Amino acid sequence: MTAKGVAISTTGPMLRRKSSSDDRAMRLFVLVIGVYLIVALAFPLYAMLSKSTLDSKGGFVGLENYLAYFNTPSLVYSIQNSLFIGFVTTSITVTIAFVLAYALTRSRMPGKAVFKTVAMIPILVPSLLPGIALIYLFGRQGLINELLFGHDIYGPIGIVIAEVFFTLPHALIIIITALSIADARLYEAATALRAGSARIFFTVTLPGVRYGLISAAFVVFTLSVTDFGAPKVIGGDFNVLATDIYKQVIGQQNFEMGAVVSVVLLIPAGLAFVVDRIVQKKQIALLSARAVPLEPSPDKKFDNLMLVYSIVVSIFIVGILGVCQFAALVKFYPYNLSLGLSNYQFDLMDGGGWASYFNSIEMASYTAVFGTILVFSGAYLVEKGQGLGPIRGTFQLLAMLPMAIPGLVLGLAYIFFFNSPSNPLNFLYHTMAILVISTITHFYTVSHLTATTALKQMDAQFESVAASLKQPFYRTFLRVTVPVCTPAILDISIYLFVNAMTTVSAVVFLYSPHTTLASVAVLNMDDAGDIAPAAAMGMMIFYTAAGVKILHYLLSRGVESRTQAWRVSVAK
Amino acid sequence: MSEAFLKIENLTKNFGQFTALRDISLEVFEGEFVCFLGPSGCGKTTLLRAIAGLDIQSQGSIAQAGADISVLPPSERDFGIVFQSYALFPNLTVEKNVAYGLESRRSRRNEVSRRVEELLMLVDLSDQTKKYPAQLSGGQQQRVALARALATAPGLLLLDEPLSALDAKVRAHLRMEIKGLQRRLAVTTIMVTHDQEEALTMADRIVVMNHGVIEQIGTPEEIYASPASEFVAEFIGTMNFISARTASAGQCACEGVPLDVDTENMSEGRPVRLAIRPEDVELHLGDESGSNNETLGVVESLEYLGAFVRVTLNLELWKTRLQADVSTGEAHRLSLEPGASVSVTLPAEKIRLYSLDS
Numbered sequence: 001m002t003a004k005g006v007a008i009s010t011t012g013p014m015l016r017r018k019s020s021s022d023d024r025a026m027r028l029f030v031l032v033i034g035v036y037l038i039v040a041l042a043f044p045l046y047a048m049l050s051k052s053t054l055d056s057k058g059g060f061v062g063l064e065n066y067l068a069y070f071n072t073p074s075l076v077y078s079i080q081n082s083l084f085i086g087f088v089t090t091s092i093t094v095t096i097a098f099v100l101a102y103a104l105t106r107s108r109m110p111g112k113a114v115f116k117t118v119a120m121i122p123i124l125v126p127s128l129l130p131g132i133a134l135i136y137l138f139g140r141q142g143l144i145n146e147l148l149f150g151h152d153i154y155g156p157i158g159i160v161i162a163e164v165f166f167t168l169p170h171a172l173i174i175i176i177t178a179l180s181i182a183d184a185r186l187y188e189a190a191t192a193l194r195a196g197s198a199r200i201f202f203t204v205t206l207p208g209v210r211y212g213l214i215s216a217a218f219v220v221f222t223l224s225v226t227d228f229g230a231p232k233v234i235g236g237d238f239n240v241l242a243t244d245i246y247k248q249v250i251g252q253q254n255f256e257m258g259a260v261v262s263v264v265l266l267i268p269a270g271l272a273f274v275v276d277r278i279v280q281k282k283q284i285a286l287l288s289a290r291a292v293p294l295e296p297s298p299d300k301k302f303d304n305l306m307l308v309y310s311i312v313v314s315i316f317i318v319g320i321l322g323v324c325q326f327a328a329l330v331k332f333y334p335y336n337l338s339l340g341l342s343n344y345q346f347d348l349m350d351g352g353g354w355a356s357y358f359n360s361i362e363m364a365s366y367t368a369v370f371g372t373i374l375v376f377s378g379a380y381l382v383e384k385g386q387g388l389g390p391i392r393g394t395f396q397l398l399a400m401l402p403m404a405i406p407g408l409v410l411g412l413a414y415i416f417f418f419n420s421p422s423n424p425l426n427f428l429y430h431t432m433a434i435l436v437i438s439t440i441t442h443f444y445t446v447s448h449l450t451a452t453t454a455l456k457q458m459d460a461q462f463e464s465v466a467a468s469l470k471q472p473f474y475r476t477f478l479r480v481t482v483p484v485c486t487p488a489i490l491d492i493s494i495y496l497f498v499n500a501m502t503t504v505s506a507v508v509f510l511y512s513p514h515t516t517l518a519s520v521a522v523l524n525m526d527d528a529g530d531i532a533p534a535a536a537m538g539m540m541i542f543y544t545a546a547g548v549k550i551l552h553y554l555l556s557r558g559v560e561s562r563t564q565a566w567r568v569s570v571a572k
Numbered sequence: 573m574s575e576a577f578l579k580i581e582n583l584t585k586n587f588g589q590f591t592a593l594r595d596i597s598l599e600v601f602e603g604e605f606v607c608f609l610g611p612s613g614c615g616k617t618t619l620l621r622a623i624a625g626l627d628i629q630s631q632g633s634i635a636q637a638g639a640d641i642s643v644l645p646p647s648e649r650d651f652g653i654v655f656q657s658y659a660l661f662p663n664l665t666v667e668k669n670v671a672y673g674l675e676s677r678r679s680r681r682n683e684v685s686r687r688v689e690e691l692l693m694l695v696d697l698s699d700q701t702k703k704y705p706a707q708l709s710g711g712q713q714q715r716v717a718l719a720r721a722l723a724t725a726p727g728l729l730l731l732d733e734p735l736s737a738l739d740a741k742v743r744a745h746l747r748m749e750i751k752g753l754q755r756r757l758a759v760t761t762i763m764v765t766h767d768q769e770e771a772l773t774m775a776d777r778i779v780v781m782n783h784g785v786i787e788q789i790g791t792p793e794e795i796y797a798s799p800a801s802e803f804v805a806e807f808i809g810t811m812n813f814i815s816a817r818t819a820s821a822g823q824c825a826c827e828g829v830p831l832d833v834d835t836e837n838m839s840e841g842r843p844v845r846l847a848i849r850p851e852d853v854e855l856h857l858g859d860e861s862g863s864n865n866e867t868l869g870v871v872e873s874l875e876y877l878g879a880f881v882r883v884t885l886n887l888e889l890w891k892t893r894l895q896a897d898v899s900t901g902e903a904h905r906l907s908l909e910p911g912a913s914v915s916v917t918l919p920a921e922k923i924r925l926y927s928l929d930s
Contacts, residue, residue: 014586014630014631015628015629015630015631015632015642015643016628016643017625017628017643017644017645018643018644018645018648019645020645020646020647020648021647022645022647023645459655459657459659461655461657461659462659462661464624464626464646464653464655464659465653465655465659465720465721466672467626467645467646467647468624468646468647468649468651468652468653468673468721468726469652469672469673469720469723469724470647470673470724471672471673476661479661479663479664480661480662480663480664483663484662484663563663565704565706565707566662566663566664566704566705566706566707567662567706
C-alpha cells in the first residue's frame with residue numbers, strides 16, 4: 001500500500017479538490033468583477049429603494065412617499081400614459097418589423113442588404129433625434145403638418161412615431177433570427193401534404209416564430225415604456241413615467257419622489273424582462289442542429305410587394321434622418337432656408353459646446369475598452385471557472401439584471417449611492433469615471449450574452465487539455481480564447497461604443513459641467529429651444545456611430561480574411 | 573506481480589442523488605493498456621475524469637506512482653489526455669499545438685522544436701507542421717492531439733473515446749497505430765470506449781462497466797470466452813440466451829426438457845439463463861446421437877455476413893429461437909434455407925450459466 005493519508009469510508013464527507021494556483025487566481029478575478037457588479041449595480045439599486053422610503057430630511061417614513069404618489073392624480077395618470085405608449089408602440093413596431101423581416105428572409109426581392117442596413121440606422125442615433133425630425137415635419141410650422149389634419153404632434157402621436165423609429169431595429173433583429181432558423185423540411189412536408197400558402201403560413205411559419213414575436217414584443221414594450229428621449233422632446237404635456245422621474249429630480253429636486261417613480265417604472269420593465277428570459281429559453285430549444293435552411297423560391301408578385309413595402313419603411317427611416325440633417329443645415333427655419341454650418345457652432349449654445357462631443361468620444365472609447373475587457377473576462381471566468389458553484393449563479397444573475405433596469409433609474413440610483421457623503425467612493429461623483437461605469441453597467445447584459453454565446457461555442461475541453469499540459473489558464477485565455485473570440489469581442493466593443501455615444505438616460509443625472517456629453521447636449525439645446533443645433537449635434541453622433549460601424553465592418557472583414565485558414569471549422 | 577502504477581480504491585461519485593460510480597477499486601500496471609468499456613451512462617468517462625482530476629470523486633482514493641493524487645487538481649497530476657473532440661487549438665498550427673505544453677517549461681527553443689519534430693515523426697505528420705487543425709482530416713487531427721498529449725512525456729495517457737468521431741476505415745487503421753505507438757513508448761494508457769471491437773483489439777485488459785460498477789476485469793480473451801455476468805455476456809459479442817432452471821447436478825431443465833451443462837454446485841430449482849455464442853452452436857445433418865443437447869431446428873432466416881452466415885433457428889424442443897454462425901461453405905453443404913430442418917447441438921462445455929436471482 002503506497003496510497004496513504006486519506007481515510008476512506010463510504011459515509012465520509014465529500015472529497016474536495018485541492019485548489020490549484022489557477023483556481024485561486026480565477027476565484028480572485030471573479031471576486032473582483034463580482035465586486036464591481038455589486039458596487040456598480042446592487043448597492044446603488046438598494047440605495048434607491050431605501051431612498052424611496054425616506055423623507056427629504058432623511059427620516060424613515062415607510063410607504064408614505066408611495067401613498068403620496070398614488071394620491072397625486074397627475075403622477076398616477078403617467079402610469080396609464082406609459083402603458084398606452086407601450087402597447088401602441090409594441091403593436092405597430094412588431095407588425096412593421098415582422099413584415100420587413102419576412103421580406104428580408106422569405107422573399108427574393110433585390111437590395112436586401114441595403115434595406116437591412118437602413119433599418120439598423122436608428123440604433124446609431126439618440127432617441128431624441130426622431131422627435132426633433134417630427135417637430136420639423138409636423139410641428140406648428142412643420143413641412144407637412146397638414147397631414148395630421150389638425151392633430152398635435154406634441155403628445156402621444158409624436159411619441160409613438162418616435163418610439164416606432166427607435167425600437168424598430170431591436171424588434172427586427174429578433175424576428176429575423178426567429179425567421180431564419182426555419183427548417184426547410186417542414187415547408188417541404190407541408191407542401192407535399194398539399195397545404196395552401198395561407199395554411200402553411202398559419203401552421204408552420206407563425207408557430208415557428210412565435211417565441212421570436214413574443215420576445216420582440218417585450219423588448220419593444222420595455223424600450224418604449226422606459227425611454228426618456230422621445231417623450232422629452234415631443235411629449236408636450238403628455239407625461240409618462242420616464243419624464244416624471246426627470247422632472248421630479250431635475251425640475252423639483254424631489255429626489256424621494258423620483259425614487260418612488262423609479263420603483264414604479266421598474267415593475268413593467270422587470271416583468272417584461274422575466275417573461276423575455278423564459279421565452280428566450282424556449283426559443284433556443286426550438287433550434288435544431290440539423291435544420292435545413294430555407295431557400296425562398298421566386299414569386300414575382302410577392303417579391304415586388306415586399307420590395308415596395310421595404311422601400312416605404314426605408315423612406316420613413318431615411319426621411320427622419322434626412323429631415324434632421326436638413327434641420328441642422330438650414331440657417332433659420334422657416335424664415336431663412338439657405339444652408340450653412342452656423343448651427344454647428346455649438347460653442348455659442350448651451351449644452352457644453354464642442355467639448356461635449358469630444359467628451360462623448362472619450363467616454364465611449366473608455367466604455368468600449370474597459371467594458372469589453374470587463375465583460376469578456378467576466379463571462380470567461382463564469383463559463384470556464386472550476387468549482388465556482390454558487391458564485392457563478394450569483395454572478396450570472398447580476399449580469400442579467402441591468403437589462404431590467406431602465407437607464408434613468410440606474411442614473412438616479414447612482415446619484416443616491418455615489419453622492420452620499422458617507423460613501424468612500426464619493427470621489428467618483430461628477431467624474432468621467434462614473435459616466436463610464438454607469439454606461440458599462442447599463443449595457444452589461446447584452447454584451448455579457450454575446451460573450452457567453454461565443455465562449456459556449458468553443459470546445460469545452462480546451463481548459464482541461466491546457467491543465468493537463470500544466471499551462472496556466474491565462475496563457476490559454478490569451479493565446480486561444482481571445483483570438484478565437486475576436487469577432488465577438490469586436491462586436492461587444494462596438495456595441496458599447498455606439499450605445500455610449502447615443503445614450504441619454506443614465507448619464508443625464510451624472511454629467512458635470514466639465515463632463516457634458518453630446519447626447520445630453522442634444523437634450524439641453526432642445527430644452528433651450530435651440531432645436532436646429534440639437535439636430536446638428538444629433539447628426540454628429542450619427543456620423544460618428546456610423547463611422548465606427550463601418551470601421552467595425554472593415555476590421556471584421558480583415559480579421560476574417562486573416563484568420564480564414566483556421567476559422568473554417570470554428571465558423572460552423 | 574509488482575506494485576500497481578495506478579491504484580484506485582473504493583471510488584464513489586455522486587451527482588446529487590445520482591450515483592455515477594459505486595465503490596470502484598482497480599489497479600493498472602506500468603506500461604499496461606487498459607480499456608474502460610461499457611454502454612453510455614455506465615460511468616466510464618466519469619471514472620476517467622476522476623483519474624484526471626477534472627471531476628473529482630465524492631469518495632475514495634487514487635494513487636499514481638506511489639503518491640496519493642486523490643484531491644490534486646489536474647495541473648498537479650501527471651497525465652496527457654486526448655478527447656473525442658480532440659480539442660485542438662484552432663488558431664494554432666500543428667507544430668504550435670504539439671509544442672503547447674513544452675514552451676513555458678523553460679526549455680530552449682531548439683530543444684522544443686526538436687521534440688516537436690520527433691513527435692510529429694512518431695505520428696507520421698512531419699509534412700503537415702504548418703497547417704491548421706481545420707485543414708487536416710479527422711484522423712490527422714486525432715494524431716496531432718495524440719502527439720500533443722505525449723509531448724510532455726506523461727506517465728499516464730488518457731484517451732476519452734478518441735476514435736468515435738472517425739469513420740470506420742480510418743478508425744480501424746488508427747486502432748493499430750495507437751496500439752503500436754503505445755507499445756513502443758510503453759506508456760501506461762487508459763482508454764474509454766463504448767466500442768467493444770476497439771477494446772478487444774487494443775487493450776491488454778478490459779474493465780467492463782455498467783451502472784457505475786465494474787462488471788468484470790480481464791484480458792480480451794477472458795472477457796469474451798468467460799463473461800463473468802449476464803451483462804458482460806450480452807454486451808460483448810453476440811450471445812444466445814435460454815431461460816432454464818437448475819435440475820440435478822450437471823443438468824438444467826428447459827421447458828421441462830433436460831439439457832447437460834456445468835451447474836457449478838448450484839442448488840436445484842434455481843432460475844438461470846443459459847448462454848451460448850452463435851459460433852459455438854453446431855449444425856449438422858440428421859445423425860441423431862441421442863445426446864441431451866441435440867435437437868432438431870427449423871431454419872427461419874439466413875443473414876449473409878460475408879465470410880459467414882448467421883442462421884436464425886427455431887428449436888421446438890426448448891421452445892426457443894437462437895442464432896448460429898456457420899461458414900458460407902458449411903451453409904451450402906447443409907443446404908440451409910428458410911423452412912429447412914437441421915440437427916442442432918449445444919455443446920455442454922460451451923454453455924455458460926448465469927443465476928437470475930442475484
